Amino acid sequence: MNQSKRVFLKKAAAMSAVVMMTLPTVANAEEAATGSERKVQEAQAQIIEPSKKQEGNKQVNEKQAATPYISGGTGFSNKFEALQDENGIVNVRTASNALIAIGLGVQTRTTIKIDPEIALPFFSTPNWKTYISGTVDRLGKLGIGNDQITMKKLLEKDTGLFPGYDEAYYDEKKQEFVILTPTYVAAATQYQNVNMYIDLGKWSKDTGRLVENKPNYKFNMVSKPNDLAINWSWGDANSILLGVPEDSWAENKVDPTTLETSDNHKFKGKTVQNMDNRHDADFSIALTVNGVDYKNDVQLKEDGSWEYDFGSYLKDGDVVGATVIATEKEAHENTLIDINKSKETKFTVGEDSTPWQDWTVVEPTISDAYDGETMITGIIPEQNYQNGRTYSLAVKVNGKEVYTQDDIEKGVYNAPIFGANLTKGDKVEAYIIGHEANEEDKSSQQAATIVKENKDEQADWNKWEVKPAILNDVTHGDREISGLVPAQNKFNGRNYEVNVTVNGQDVGKKAFSFDGGEYRIVLDKDLVFGDEVKATVIGHEDKEEDKSSEETAKIVSDKTGWEDWKVENPTISTLTEGELKVTGQVPAQDEEFGRNYTIDLYINDQKIATNEAKSKGDYEFTLKTPLEKTDKVAVEITGHQKNYEDKTSERITANVEAVMTELTGNDYNFDAHDEYVTGTHSRDIKKIKVFVNDHDYQTIDANNDGEGKYKIYARQYIKNFTDKIVVKGLDTDGKVIKETPVNNVKTPTSLEANAFTINQDELISGTVSDDVKKIKLQVNGKTVNQVAPKDGKYEIYTNSYVQSVEDDVKIIAFNDEDVVLKEVSVTLDDASKNSELTYNPYKLGDDLLTGTVSEDIEKVKLVVDGELLNNVMVKDGEFSMYALGFVNANSKKVELVGYSKAGFELKRITVEVQ
Template sequence: MKNTTKLLLVTSAVGFFATNVNLLTTEKAYATEVTPLTTNQQLAKPDLFPQDLSNQLAEGDPLASVGTGWTNKFKKSTQETAGKIRLTTQSNSLFAVGMDVKFQTGFKLDEEIAGEFFSTPGWEKYVTGTIERFDTMLPINKTVKIEKLFSPTKGERMFYDKDSKSLMYQSPAYLFSGTQYVNVDMFIDLATWHTHTKRLVERKPFYKFSVTTQSTDTWFNPSWGAAETALTIDYEDSWIENKVKPSNIKTDDDKEFSGVAKQDNSNQHDSIFTGELYINGTLVKNRIPLDKNGKWSTNIGSLANSGDEISFRVVANEREENGNGIMNIRYSELVYYTIGDSLPYLKWEVEAPTLQQLFDGETAIFGTMPRQNKQNNRTYNLLITVNGYELSNKEINGTSGEFAESLMDTSLVKGDTVTAQIFGHEKGFFDKKSKIVKVVVQENQDGQENWDHWTVTKPSLTTPNIGDYAISGNVPLQNKFNGRTYEIVATLNNKEIGRRNISSLGGDFMIALSKKEEDLISLKEKDKVAVHVIGHEKDEKDKKSSVVTETVKDNTGYAQWKVNQPTIQEKIEADTTTIDIEIPEQNLSFGRNYDFNLAVDGVIVHTQADLPAETVSVTLETALLEDQVVTAEIVGHQPAREDKVSEQDSVTVIAKDTHAEWEVNTPTIAEITLGDTSASVTSPEQDLTKERTYEVELMLNGKPLTTQTINSAETIAIDLTSFDLAAEDIVSATIIGHEADHDDKRSKTVETIVIAKETPTQSRFVQGYWQSFGLVYEGEIDNDSWTLDNPEAIRKVVRIINDKEETQSSVDAFNTNWYNPDRYSGYQFILSNTMLGQLTVGDFTLVMDVYIDDQLAATTPLNPTNSMRSGATHTKYEQLEQTVINYNFIKPVILNNQPGFTVTKNNSSAKLKIVNKYWSDEAAYGLVFDGFIPADVRLPSTGHDKNLIVTDNSGAVVFTKEILESVETNWEIAMDIPLENVFQATIPRAFSDESMYTYRIKVTDTDGSVLIEGTLNTK
């Protein structure tokens, strides 16, 4: 077998399984039909008996059959490519056929393919191949191309015969003919046909083909003496219609079921999609709408019980007729859900298959498979034997349908015994098996192909019950000769409610009780249900079985059914808003469900459905009053029957003794700080019924202090001046409730801890000034509650904070007692040149963390004071010069009323680059500038002068220094600068106030020409 696509080749000499083989549904305007389950499962290659038949199976050679004077068989039936079907047949006459004779070979294609394909104009161009036969004059073989045989209208030709629905080959006339043969090798290119015409063939589990050859002087019967084959083809987006997509199924309460089955019409006949829901295989909901996103939901109420199997499938109702004149209904695969526990292993039974009666000479075995229990992932296989030898043993999907199994190059003979048995498997348990069904091969002495001997066997009818939504039963095996077909017809009260097509194999049926576009209806008592089978044979009068009738009876025990009474709690007191009711067990058979009603003085105040058998609490909107009467009852519902009501239980409301339930609500007490003169206690709302009164008891460290009257929802102040309180003392308050003739009740006790009085932290930044080694800060931070007499126990940490509130660096301050000889509240710290030179560009402030005995006591900014000074030159911190350290321009500023500084970089356009600027330690000098002239200014190593010129604000020169010598240093920074470009300029202290003086460096050559001139001021 050429395995070019995903397909399974099955012929009439090879076993095939199919569920829902009767996919075509004849739907009346007032009937909805239920089609059994479908599957697209590929089948495993069977072990056939005898052994040599297994080898033939791989080649796909089916049986040769007789009955017309010819033997016919398929030599090959495959799908050569994705959509090109190949049928290779061989037909031989069994005896000399005489003089001046013709013969005809008919190919009957599956009705779904034939209906669409042969209704297409120009279908002939998609059929090719060859026919081999004897020459009409000479005893030699002759081969004819099929595509040349469609043009002739007489003589040797090929054509489609609408009466027999067969593709016919008619041979030429033979003047004299002995034994004849005809070999056909035919290709039907359905893929190209689909591409050209956009037509689709209805999806089926398999597609059947047959071939038969007869003399032209007899009426052509395509069903008798034919060899059959079948192809199972399973892939999407081809000439075969795409599958209906299945849904998922979910529920939160085992009543409301929902899912999503998103559909589209790509490569499908245009359809309307709805859903069907089943309980244990019985339809209970149909025409469930799917929205544009495929979402659906439906509520089954109390129809299902624990252990029931819920299943759902999508139904596609096609909008237009196909080429065969039928508007098909298609179905998705079923999805399953089990309510509660599944059917236990001990109660699980495997249902038996059926076998069609077999006759002498037949090579195919047919039968039906019933629906099986699929809970707990149970699986099944079907075993077929002939005379005790295994013919096949194949997995089946457990849904109802048909099967076929064939013998290869052999046939059954009278007296052979054929058996069928289904085995069930559940993981962790021994297999279970059905009863063995046995058929003994008979001789067809009665001539059952004869219309007069044909009997249509009556169906069986499942006992109809009140509330059923469908009529179901089983059609037994029927007469299979002459291509006979059958229908099962159901009536309700003498009116037809639905019918559906069935094959001669019969099988289970289910016909929904529904009128078109309406919801399902249910059976009522005394409804009359009837079913019968109609048989059809071409050009013959239909035959009917006898009618099976049953009247719907009450088999539910309705008359004996009693709704059990609920029980209200024994005592109900006034002011009650919650009532406990004991709900008894109820009978849930036959779809029964229950509502609970609670009434006060005859008025229903609460209704609830499907309460569990347990004690439930009902909360009322209004509190009960003395002498009101509370009643409870349960209403039982059964489909199609009148409701039943339980006996009522009633309780009269009595006066309430509320002391036991009375609770004294807990007070609140405000915080108490050392030095407070009173304690503030607040009582919440209290119960004032029964003339109840209240007092508050105040205690100190567990010992009573005082008791005072307090009202509901009142705050009082209790005097503390006569009590000696200390920090960390515990003050507690309890409310005592009094009711006449009853013991006092006490609230819960609340406590507060007396806290020490908080003292503010004082921070004074006194001064800041530049030194050659960095920026120095001095000040004081103090709190009266701190112990600051031991400098070793005090640690002050200063943190440099950027504008993102991030700590960039930190330094410990020195403790000083400059401001109070008895307290080390003062501090001095230095931000070193190294620390300042490592900062990035930005604004920075300072925060101080104070630790006493390694415990953080406070975190505070450095607060400037009005008397703050800043070194010898300036009186204000913000007037301090901008200093340069490692290219960082550091300018002291006040930020957010805090001392801080900004960091910037050299102006890229500056003629002179400043590396460092600082105060000299020598008394005679003030500012010092370390810098360089950019390397792109080439200075001769000799023969140039660097001159320092200081001018005041009027422009008058107040100081000059000629010939600044080069400094052999890189100031700890690697610079690719010639030594002659480096300089150091020292400004006398008298001229070091940048606000009053300007500093310039002028570089000249030996001729006095200016090479470069620039300003040093950074302010």
């Protein structure tokens, strides 16, 4: 406290000596009041006539802010009797009482501060007074009984000698709602009880305005003498408004997200936002692990779905939390771009959770509490949310429960007390109850504090201690710094702000009242592993030097496992002198968090090339000059992760080996009369020769069939199966350095023929092996057709040469030199063997000739004396054709002939004409 304040208090104390000698507590003041209440009831009071007429009904009445009269007393006790929302109407009910007051020109000033989120939009409405109603009770004008006046009258009345100096108005500069009693010539006591209703529901509907959504809204009230009084007030009464319903005057809450996973690595969810009664906003997802911020700004798809891959970071028992963050698209009445968030959705990974018997509920904290206060504050710590556990808060005063709150989460809590003030010596306790389905509830230890009297000591600037901020863990890639400011010293109108720095540079601030709260500072660039983040709480008091807390510091950590990440070593395939390639394998690498890899080739310690390296893949480098036996070859893999230093594997080296001379010869298929002898050779072989029965027939250059492969013509030189075949490899000097025999093998010829049905099929089909180049059809010893097979198959037309199942039909296979390789007989069948054709009796002169057929006959023809005269199609196994005029008395032979669909004759019968 500065020197001027000390002087003023000394003067005030001296002036009040006639009433009392020491500052009272609520408790001893009430004792003093017992003997004075009769005197208060009997006291007479008069309205004081001021020396000057007041200006009428200003928003801020400066004259009333400093009335030139003096009064004294034991001070005011201030408390909230009720603060609640009833169908959109907020009821603010307060009580203020000066137990003993004495003086000339006594006037009471009650100041109510309403949460700025409500006050700014509401009081900026031109006709805000129409939405306020209620009453104010105060001492009767003659000092006897009670005088009640409506809020409407106080807001609208004139002020002055005759109408009185009592009024109500909003001080826009100080953001205070002020209610003044009449001014009395003399008074022995003072009180002012407010029962005010603010119809925010109707105001919101009429104006289209919405108050920003908050878990609670803070209210503050204090009554003091409005003069040069030596009355004092023990302190402001503080309370909070809870339970504002949806679709009311406050913006609706942000809808939560679902949260699920099938593998405990990749998480996904979906959020559908109902934008009724909401400000337009952009949405994202913030993720936590075990209550610690992990990843912010996870983007939503158009349908509200999202997904995130934690990789290998999570372990069984970890609790993943997902919160929908709503960043409003524009500032509203509070001039801020508000950021709101949903209730967090939680998911426990795996089954390795803390069992019920080992589960501990962490106790809350309680801020220091002082005589006369109406709010209990503290901090709810992070809890164990495994197995769907939830928590409730309970607060007790002197063993009696005064406040409960369900479904709590970490952060600052505010527990209002209605209808009473805390008193010196009261015992305040707070504890948390944990709930788990199908299990008994568990409770934390009880945090406790004793209500203190020593306000003057706490108000002393020299004894003022600013508590340090709580700073949440920060991780590489984060774009947000968050934490908590604990409840602070509340005296002398002190307020606070948290200042956050990164590597010594300021990155953001946030202001708080004495009860602290959560802060989030959004950065313009990502945090980097190793950055130093600091948070400092700065306290402000009017006309005093600022005070700062100790710094809270964190080093930006890495949750991608960069420090433990290891780049696995590559392998090198065997290297031989003269080679133009270096090859090998890349083992499985860690590809989490966007990690990718390259591989470098070194020859004689000089980097030659860099290629992409794929996990579990092969690599290949092509050289410009062949390897030499003295070369030292090495490869090294480098791992890359965005915004991190690269990591490398060990450098793996290999020596170049001397060439091992090799020459192979593949088997020669004598039956197929292969055109070439083929095989492989080592790099030192430059030419290949083929010998048949020790005779040198052909020479070719090496590698003529690809790298390390050859083919050399030999068909016309290999005549017999018993021929001896040898290939020889020559070096650059033409010297034979390797020779290898070639096996002469025979391949069994494959030839198959499908069965042929006479009077149904037109061709014979089948399959052959690759050595068959020609197929011939032989009927009764005579070749009647030939074709070349294709892709191991053939089809050959019979051209009506096959007439009877008794015919001898063969398929004969030839190679490309027209040598018979194999022959097979064809199985024959006759489609007409089961064909039936009948007719009904026919008399000469009948119009129609009718009958029946089997299902394989499609058409019936009428033949008279060898001449085709009529034909009809069969229908449903029957036929009917005209015969009159075709069959006459001179007809010698009348026949019916049945034909297949393909036009083959299946049945022929003679008709007996009657």
